[in-house]
Amino acid sequence: MNDKFFIQAGALLGAVAVALGAFGAHALKAMLETSGRADTFETAVKYQFYHAIGLVLIGILLQNCAVNAERYYHWSGYAFLVGVVIFSGSLYTICFTGIRAFGAIAPIGGTLMIIGWVLLLLAAGKK
Template identity: 75%
Template sequence: MSTKFFLQAGAVLGILGVALGAFGAHALKPTLEASGRMDTFETAVKYQFYHALALVLISILLQNAAITSAKWYQWAGYSFLGGVIVFSGSLYTICFTGIKAFGAVAPIGGTLMIAGWVLLFLGAAKQ
């Protein structure tokens, strides 16, 4: 099973969330405020954190999951991870580069995050 992978992925996203959040609040604050991207950056960090915790939850659920629900939880975990990479990653890219075209990619990440929650629900229903 992927319990270790999802636990480690959640931990890494949490570490990076704290580091990026602190970096944004202090070192990048003037730049982000000048470009009007402080809200965008905070949204990226916030969703990264939510889904870091969701990955930790997936890891815990997988430890005791029946075979019928485990596959759903695994897909949920992969969806959460992909969603963070695409959604938060595109927002960070906008903040750091100013290239607004990356905003078109964010909904794909958001869709992956939503899919992850649906898959988590389905896994619970199969439990």
């Protein structure tokens, strides 16, 4: 996959994060506050949005990167994308279903996001 994929994925994740954030702040506000899940929902949206920006950045960096850095950027992007799906997805699932067992999955996504940042660091060090 090329730089365009990560820019498009980041743009889509960003748009969905804004929509979910607005939906949570308005239509779901009472439900999230009653269930005590407003902070959980906000965390899911924030991390999704941060990593959406990261994906766009990776796509831009891929446009002019050194050949030996390309694979690090790609793996960083994949780690961000899968990490967001697992991390934010598990938190959204908890908010909408109340099934707290999905909280056990969130650290897998968080770990993938950390790995993505480390891979981005390694890519930046390649010349």
